[in-house]
Amino acid sequence: MARKPRPPQPLIIRITHWINIPVLVVMAMSGLQILRSYPYFGPQGAKYDWVPLQAWESPEWVRAGGWLAGGRHLHFAFAWVLVINACVYLGYLLYTREWKRRWFWPPRDVKQAIPQALYYGKRLTPPLVAAIAVEYVLAQVMDSGPMLLIAFFVVFGVANWGFSKLLERRGKTIVEPAKQGLYNGLQRIAYTSAAVLGALEILSGLAIWKPVQLHRLAWLMGGYDGARVIHFLALLGLAGFVIMHVVMVVVHLRQFPEMVTGGALEVAIAEPVPAAPVVAKPTEAEPKETPKADKKETQ
Amino acid sequence: MSKPMSRRDMFKLAGGLGVIGGGTIAMKYAVDSSDPRAGNLGRMERATLGLEKILLSDREHQPGDITPPMAFPMYHVAPRVPIIPDGWKLRVSGMVANPLTLSLDDLMKMPSTEYRIEHHCVEGWSAIATWTGVRLSELAKRAGAKDTDYVEFRSFDVPKGWTRGYWSSWDRDSAMHPQTLIAWAMNGRPLSPEYGAPVKVYGAVKLGYKNVKYLTEINFLDQETGGYWENSGYEWFGGV
Numbered sequence: 001m002a003r004k005p006r007p008p009q010p011l012i013i014r015i016t017h018w019i020n021i022p023v024l025v026v027m028a029m030s031g032l033q034i035l036r037s038y039p040y041f042g043p044q045g046a047k048y049d050w051v052p053l054q055a056w057e058s059p060e061w062v063r064a065g066g067w068l069a070g071g072r073h074l075h076f077a078f079a080w081v082l083v084i085n086a087c088v089y090l091g092y093l094l095y096t097r098e099w100k101r102r103w104f105w106p107p108r109d110v111k112q113a114i115p116q117a118l119y120y121g122k123r124l125t126p127p128l129v130a131a132i133a134v135e136y137v138l139a140q141v142m143d144s145g146p147m148l149l150i151a152f153f154v155v156f157g158v159a160n161w162g163f164s165k166l167l168e169r170r171g172k173t174i175v176e177p178a179k180q181g182l183y184n185g186l187q188r189i190a191y192t193s194a195a196v197l198g199a200l201e202i203l204s205g206l207a208i209w210k211p212v213q214l215h216r217l218a219w220l221m222g223g224y225d226g227a228r229v230i231h232f233l234a235l236l237g238l239a240g241f242v243i244m245h246v247v248m249v250v251v252h253l254r255q256f257p258e259m260v261t262g263g264a265l266e267v268a269i270a271e272p273v274p275a276a277p278v279v280a281k282p283t284e285a286e287p288k289e290t291p292k293a294d295k296k297e298t299q
Numbered sequence: 300m301s302k303p304m305s306r307r308d309m310f311k312l313a314g315g316l317g318v319i320g321g322g323t324i325a326m327k328y329a330v331d332s333s334d335p336r337a338g339n340l341g342r343m344e345r346a347t348l349g350l351e352k353i354l355l356s357d358r359e360h361q362p363g364d365i366t367p368p369m370a371f372p373m374y375h376v377a378p379r380v381p382i383i384p385d386g387w388k389l390r391v392s393g394m395v396a397n398p399l400t401l402s403l404d405d406l407m408k409m410p411s412t413e414y415r416i417e418h419h420c421v422e423g424w425s426a427i428a429t430w431t432g433v434r435l436s437e438l439a440k441r442a443g444a445k446d447t448d449y450v451e452f453r454s455f456d457v458p459k460g461w462t463r464g465y466w467s468s469w470d471r472d473s474a475m476h477p478q479t480l481i482a483w484a485m486n487g488r489p490l491s492p493e494y495g496a497p498v499k500v501y502g503a504v505k506l507g508y509k510n511v512k513y514l515t516e517i518n519f520l521d522q523e524t525g526g527y528w529e530n531s532g533y534e535w536f537g538g539v
Contacts, residue, residue: 045370
């Protein structure tokens with residue numbers, strides 16, 4: 001089935017993506033405000049000691065709402081924006097079958113993900129280690145949490161640029177495996193995990209909100225206290241995703257405008273195109289260009 | 300993909316970033332979390348209320364194991380544990396055909412109900428206990444309560460410098476839920492002063508702060524009268 005050419009990032013995906021950023025920030029910050037009033041997990045008298053970060057005194061800059069009632073109102077108000085946004089995104093993905101080129105599909109992606117992980121290991125470890133080292137030093141002299149957070153990505157960006165120049169000067173190339181269609185295998189794993197974590201946040205959140213009325217959902221989440229654990233662990237997972245996502249944005253800065261403009265139209269994903277000759281740059285050499293559409297998507 | 304940005308793309312990029320930045324700033328002014336029941340956050344609370352009322356069902360709930368006696372948190376707003384006043388009686392009044400004045404004995408002689416219920420505190424913790432008492436719906440029937448939208452609970456748990464005690468008001472459907480009790484026993488023993496003696500309202504469908512301890516009055520009203528925490532900014536419905 002032939003389909004119209006589609007940009008890498010269609011409008012609905014861009015809109016839902018950018019709405020997610022302020023909404024997720026507010027949800028995370030107001031959630032941490034709520035957590036602060038009882039930073040433990042498990043029922044009274046039978047706490048779950050295995051859950052990490054209990055009794056955490058979160059710094060003020062990661063919280064929003066000022067107090068418990070303020071945090072709760074923010075959280076419940078923005079939760080609906082998140083739910084609507086998630087439904088629009090999911091509905092669009094399923095309706096247009098965008099999920100086929102975005103989500104993790106083991107038969108297609110596993111084989112690519114392994115060399116991709118090895119590539120990132122070689123290519124990103126030196127600048128990441130450098131950025132973490134500089135961050136450690138900065139943390140000794142700087143107090144401001146948000147500044148340290150921004151500094152990390154800036155320092156990483158500089159270290160990454162320096163490393164690429166170093167490789168260039170020495171005439172070395174680290175070969176990046178060709179991606180498959182829109183994304184590489186690791187990207188698909190990352191984006192799919194983020195969507196799954198988001199869905200878990202919404203489901204466990206509903207269970208915490210109405211543990212009695214939505215008792216079946218609460219049961220699925222391991223009861224009210226189980227749902228609280230899932231809600232918090234999913235937040236840690238999402239935080240990890242966001243950090244890696246921003247690191248990757250810094251690495252591939254030139255692709256960033258795509259999420260704003262949509263990017264150049266791609267030929268319909270269902271129609272295989274002949275491999276175009278690609279001029280390899282010294283730092284981002286792509287030795288073999290595979291056809292844009294792979295077999296999985298042709299079906 | 301790695302081609303340089305066109306001027307058009309740069310405008311789009313700047314525009315996009317502007318919208319995000321502007322939206323973030325606008326959002327900051329649109330919400331005031333210091334007074335969350337007013338303004339836009341209050342509007343969102345009221346918008347959600349409709350859904351919360353739809354979700355509310357009559358189903359009865361039986362959770363797991365009872366929380367060890369001392370692990371169930373104790374809570375009151377008065378500086379010291381409130382002690383039962385001499386000649387304590389529970390009044391059931393407001394828009395009722397025959398107001399009731401009941402002693403603890405009167406309440407204990409009425410048909411009693413016992414439930415194991417999971418308690419959900421607004422702070423996030425949960426605890427489980429068995430509660431014994433009279434269904435509020437039974438008291439409403441005996442008092443000939445009118446079909447009012449609200450039920451108010453008042454107490455003798457008086458904060459320092461206040462003349463009246465802790466209170467809360469509920470929607471009628473939650474108050475008439477089969478598991479909403481005027482409870483006089485916890486885990487099979489008469490309520491101790493720490494847990495709200497002589498009687499407290501105990502429901503499966505409300506957060507802890509809605510379950511008023513040290514009861515003095517139950518009023519059937521056609522107006523919502525807020526509550527101790529509700530008036531300071533916590534959600535009025537507080538349903539779970």
